Amino acid sequence: MTANFTYAASEKTSMKTNSPKKIENGLKRLLVFAGIVFAMELIWLFGVSPFIPFSVVEVQDFKDLGRAEILKMSGIGETSSFMSTNVKEVQERLSACVLVESARVIKRFPDKLSIFLVPRQAAAAALTAVGSKQKMLYVDRYGVFFKTGEAGEEAGSLPILSGLENPQLNMRLPAGLKPLVESISVIASSSPELLAAISEIRIEQKAFDGYDLVLYPVHSPIKVRIENNLTEEVLKFTLLMLNVFESGSQKPEEIDFRSGMGTYKIKEQSLW
Numbered sequence: 001m002t003a004n005f006t007y008a009a010s011e012k013t014s015m016k017t018n019s020p021k022k023i024e025n026g027l028k029r030l031l032v033f034a035g036i037v038f039a040m041e042l043i044w045l046f047g048v049s050p051f052i053p054f055s056v057v058e059v060q061d062f063k064d065l066g067r068a069e070i071l072k073m074s075g076i077g078e079t080s081s082f083m084s085t086n087v088k089e090v091q092e093r094l095s096a097c098v099l100v101e102s103a104r105v106i107k108r109f110p111d112k113l114s115i116f117l118v119p120r121q122a123a124a125a126a127l128t129a130v131g132s133k134q135k136m137l138y139v140d141r142y143g144v145f146f147k148t149g150e151a152g153e154e155a156g157s158l159p160i161l162s163g164l165e166n167p168q169l170n171m172r173l174p175a176g177l178k179p180l181v182e183s184i185s186v187i188a189s190s191s192p193e194l195l196a197a198i199s200e201i202r203i204e205q206k207a208f209d210g211y212d213l214v215l216y217p218v219h220s221p222i223k224v225r226i227e228n229n230l231t232e233e234v235l236k237f238t239l240l241m242l243n244v245f246e247s248g249s250q251k252p253e254e255i256d257f258r259s260g261m262g263t264y265k266i267k268e269q270s271l272w
Contacts, residue, residue, distance in 0.1 A: 058114040098146045098170045120146045123185040126161045141185035143173035157196040163203035183230045223254040
């Protein structure tokens, strides 16, 4: 009995000793397996997936420039990937398009691409000859002629700029006229009703330096001459003075506000 008891006790002690070792070995195998899986995921994430073509390409297109044209212009194709795409180069290609005011390209690791474009907005329009036809040429707030349209096309409330020497697509206004289109853009945002009262702005270069502006109101035959300083305040004042002259018996052909005070000359009537 004593021998059997001793054997049984020894067997229980052996089982207790082997049990922690089995657990330890199991944990080691589990950790090794987890490490292999983690290493494989890292290899996939950083070594494989960045070279796989984009799974998502987000493109913010607009009326004059569709998704297909944007992707072609940017050089993004079916095989483009996170690693093969140079964001700076793509932005430069898109910004070179005359219809685009600014471009922003964002890569999201590992396989997403976003393209955001800001289109140019017309501040004014001009008429230009294209072959034997006249075309409408749109200019933005930076003075860039970026788009053409048919001459009979409605330009909405955009004022027509005249007096320009042969404007062409992708050309820029002279530096001295850039403040003009900037001002037109500001007035269009703050007081579009004021701008809608002017149908044409004629640009006349001075003998030595600078420009004069001749405004042609929509509802009056009286022209208004001002300095190259079109602001909301100037426009309000000139329209107010036009109402005063319109109510008079004799209407001047032109009012000159360049000195800050309105001077005018009555057109001589023919005796015949």
